[in-house]
Amino acid sequence: MMIRCENVHEAVALALERIGRRVFAMSHIGVGSGNRCLNVLAEHAKKGEIDLTVFAALTLDRPKPPEGNQVLASIYERMYGDYTPFHFLEECAGAAASGLPIPDYLTYHSYHYAPGLGRRIPGMQSDYLAVNFRDASECARSRGMNMVVMKASYRDGKFNCGTNVDIMLRAINDVKKQGGAVILLENENMPFSCGNADIPIGCVDYVVRDDEPLFIMPHQPLTVLEHAIGSHVAGIVPDGATLQLGIGQMADAISFWLVRRGRSGLNGYSELISPGFLYMI
Template sequence: MDAIEAAAARGDIEGIAVHQMHALHDRPYLHGAYPDRLRHIAYFLSQVTRPCYVAGTVELVPNHFSEVYGHIARRTNDPLVIASASPPDRHGYFSLGVTADYTSSFIGRGRFFLEVNSRMPRTFGRNQIHISQVEGWISNERELDEVQPPALDALDHTIAGYVADRIADGACLQTGIGAIPNAIMSALSHHRDLGVHTELLSNGLVDLVEQGVVNGVRKLHNRTKVVGTFALGTRRLYDFLHENTAVELWSARYVNDPRLLSRERNFVSINATLSVDFLGQCASETLNGSYYSSSGGQVDFARGAMYSEGGQGFIVLHSTAKHGSVSRIVPQFAPGEVVTLSKNTVDKVVTEYGVAELRAKTVRERASALIAIAHPDHRDHLTHEARRLGYV
C-alpha cells in the first residue's frame, strides 16, 4: 500500500479503488488526499475509517460477512489482491496466516501480490496459495498487529454466567467481538467437548483448547477442528496458531454460511449489540443515528443458530450506557438507527439482569420480557412507554 499511495501522490495512477473489510492503519488517501486517483471502499468501519466515513472520504457497502467476496467480485474486474502471508513451505505453498475471510475466496479467481512475513503464523485450512498463483511478493518483517483482550468488569462476568449456564456440553460455538463474548469464553472452563466454528479466533480460545474444553469431537462439520475465518489477538494467540493442525481458517463464504451452520446440531451464536427495542430488533452497527461499524457476521450466525437442531442465538449487552443514564433497552429506535438483526431472527437477549427469551413470543410478551431485564431505574419509564404504544 505504501507503493500504491506513493504512485497516487505522484499522479501515476487514477481511478483505483481499495476494497477492504477493516482497515487498521491510517493513511492520507483515507482522508481524501487523492480523490480521483485512489479511494477507499469499506465493508466494516474501524476506528481508523469511522471519521473518514463521516467526512465523506470513505464509502461503506452494507453487507453480511458471508457475502463480502461476492460483493467485491461484482464490483471489480480482474482485481489485484494484496495480502499478507507466511513464507512458502517446501511444496511452494504460502499460508494467508491469520486471515482467510474474503481474501481466500479469490485464490484461483484473482491476481495475488503477497507481503511475506516470517512472523506470520502458518495456518491450515482453505487459505493456502501456491507460488505459481502469485504475481509477486515482497518481504516485510514488521510485527503483526496485536489487540489486547478487553478488560472485563462485574457486569460482563454476570452476563457470561447467564449464557454459560444455558450452553450444553458438546455444543458448537460462535463468539463475536467484545468484552462480553470474551467473558463468556472464560466462563466455559468446566464444559466438555465443545466445538468452535466462528468468525473470529481470539485469545479466549487458547485457554479452552489447552484445558481440553474445546476438542470438537461432537461436531458434524470439520470434526475435531477449530474453524475460523480470521484471528486477532496477541502474540500468544499467533504462536498458538502457528502450524497447529487442530485449527483451520476457511473463507467467510464457508464459515459464515447459514445453510452450513443450520446443519450443525446445538449450534450457539453469541454476539453483542448496542441497543434492543421492544420488538427485539437489534441495532448493532449505528450509534445515535451514525454508522459505527457494520453488520459483520451477526445475522449469518444468528440465522444458522435459528435453524440448527437445538441451536441458540444469544444477543448480549449491558442494560445501560453513559454511566447508567441511558437505557439500552428502548421502546423504539430513533430515526437513523439501523436494524442489524430483525425481530424475526432474534432468540435470546441477555443483560446483567437476566435473559429475555423472545423466540416464538408475542409482541406483548417480548416487551414485558425485555423490560424485566432492563435496569431497574428505567423500568417505570419503559413500562409507561410500552402502555402508550399498546405493547402491554
Template sequence: MEIHYENADTALGLVKSGDRVFVHGSAATPRFLLNKLLAKAGIIKNIELTCISTYGEIEWNRPKVINNGFFINSLFVSSNVREWVNGRNGNYVPVFLSEIPALFEEGLLRLDVAMVQVSPPDRHGYCTLGTSVDAALCATRMAPVVIAQVNPQMPRVMGDGIIHYSEFTAMVWEDSPLPEIDYSLEVDETAIKIGKNVASLIEDEATLQMGIGTIPDAVLQQLSGHKDLGVHTEMFSDGLVPLVEKGVITNEYKKVQPGRIVTSFILGTRKVYDFVNDNPFVNCMNVAFVNDSDVIRRNPKVVAINSAIEIDLTGQICADSIGTFQYSGIGGQMDFMRGASLSEGGKPIIAMPSITRTGISRIVPFLKPGAGVVTTRGHVHYIATEFGIVNLYGRNMEQRARLLISIAHPDHRAVLEQAYYERFRKLYAEVK
C-alpha cells in the first residue's frame, strides 16, 4: 500500500475563490492547513470558513485576511476567533449541535471543501477523525473535496470516524502537537463548592453528560465515591480518566452502548488524548446520534451538567452571548437538557458561580438587551451555585424568583429582592 502525500500549497490549490470550506474543530483543528490557507488571502477571495469550535493559534487578524474575502461563519464560537466572529467579516449561526449535520446534508450550508485532521492510516489504509467526530464525519461525506492533515500525534479513536485514505482528495503530512487545555487548573474554592452541590444530586448508576469548562471538571472531582456511573456526553476532558481508572465509571447500566463511553469530541491535555488512543472503551460518534434527545432519554438517570452566562428571575438561561456580543454558542445544552428531563430519573442541571470574576451577579432581574435564550424557562430544572441548589421545574414565576434569590451571592440579594418586589409585590398591591 503506497500512500501519496501532497505539500500544503499543492493540496490547498484545490480551494477556489467563492468556496465554502468546513474546518475541523476543537483539538482536531487543522491549524497548519488553516494558517496556510489564510496566507493565500488576496490570491483567493470570497472564502467562507464554516466551523464549530476551533482551538490553537489561528492567524486571522491580518488586513489581507479580513479585507480580502475571508469570512467566518461559526456554528459555535471559540475564544481564538471570537473577535472575528463579532466583526464585519464574521457571523454566527444559532443551531443545536445535534442538527448541524442536517445543515450540510440538506444543503442549507452546502460545502465545497472539508479540511480535517486525522490519525495516520493503519495497515489497512484506515484513518480516524481522532478527537473530534461531531459534524466532521458528515462534512467529509458531503464535501466534494476533502483535504486531510495527517498527524502522527492525533490519537486513533474508535467509533464512527473511521475513514479510508482513498476517500480524501489530498493528504498532507504534518507532525505537530494537539492544542491542550487543563480545566483542573482553574478549579477554585467556588468551583469545589458547586461541584459538591451538584455531586449530591448524582445517584449511583447515573449516566453523565458534562458541558465544557471548569465546573464540570469540579463535579467529576467529587464523584470518586460513586458506583457504576455511565457516560453519554457530547464532549469530555481529563476529569473522566481518574474515575475510569478507579472503576467508578463502568457504563454497565446504560441502555445505549452499554460498556462504552459515548462521546462526540474530546478536548483536554495529552493525558486524555493518550487515554482515548486505540481504546475500545471510548466510542466517538456522529453528533446527530450522540445529541439526539430521543437517544439520550433511553439511558437511565441522565444527569446533564451545563453552565450559563446569566439567568433571569424567571429561569431564562443565557449561555451563548453577553448582550449582543456572541461569546460561544447554543451547542448541545438544549439537546441534553431536554434529553435528561425525559430520561427516567433524569436531572438537567445548570451549574454556575453566583458572580462573574469581576463581581457581577449572574442571577439578574432581566437578561441583558440582545442576550440569547439558550434554555427556556419551560425547560429549566435544577440551578446550582456555590450557595446551594434549587429546582425551578413546576414552580410559578414568583416562586422561581424567591428560589433563585436564595442561591444568589449575598452582595446582590438586596438588589434582586427589590426587583422581586417591583415585579410581583408592588404589582399585587396596586391591583388591590
C-alpha cells in the first residue's frame, strides 16, 4: 500500500524498517535523481546504521562561478540555489582537492560520469561500472538492488517517470519482485512523458511531495570552431541519411548546418530528443 510521507526523512525511515541494514539504491539519471533521499540515506550510512551502495548516473552538481565574479555568482545562485546535489560527491571533491582519500562510508557506482568527474576525483574511478545504458538495470539487479529513489511527475492520478522512461520502469519492477522499496519525490516541475512511462500505483511504496526546481543546463551559443565543424560535416551528409545525434554543442552545430544546406529526407536515431533534432523537425 502506498504511503504519503510528510518529508524525506520519514519515507527513508519507513523504507529502512522494511528492507534492513543492507541498502542498494538505484536512482534516476540526471535531473530526475532523488538526491534528497540519497542524502538522507548517506546520513544513516555515515553514522554506521546501514551499509549503503548507490547506483546512479550523471549525478549533477551545482556549477561554481569563476572566483571573484559577483555578477555570475548572483546568476548562478538564482539558477541553482534551490537545487539539491548529492552531498557525497561534494565531499569526495573536497577530499580530492586536499589530497585525501575519498570518504568510504558508502559505495557510489556510476555508469555515466558527468564531464571531468573521474579526473577531478580519481579515487572514484575504481567504482565506475562500464555497462551499456540498456544493461544498467540488470547490472543493478544482479548486485542486489533493493531500493529505487527518484523524482516523478503526477497527473490525472498517475505517476510518471518523466525524463527517464527507458530503464527506471524495469528497475522499479525488479525491486518490487525482490521485496524492496520504491520512494518517489513527486515534483510538479518534472515533465510528463507519453507512451510506456507510467509507474503502476501498486509498485510505489512511499511518496514525498517535493517541488524543488529541476537542474537547468545552460545552452551556450555556438563558437566559430563549432560552426566550422558543423558546416564541414553537413557538407558530407547526403539527403536521406540516418543520423545518430546526442546532446551538446557539436550536435547542435551539425543540425543547424544540415538545415542551412537544405538537406532533406533525413532520419534520426537517438536515445533522446535533443535540441538539434527539434531544430530539424
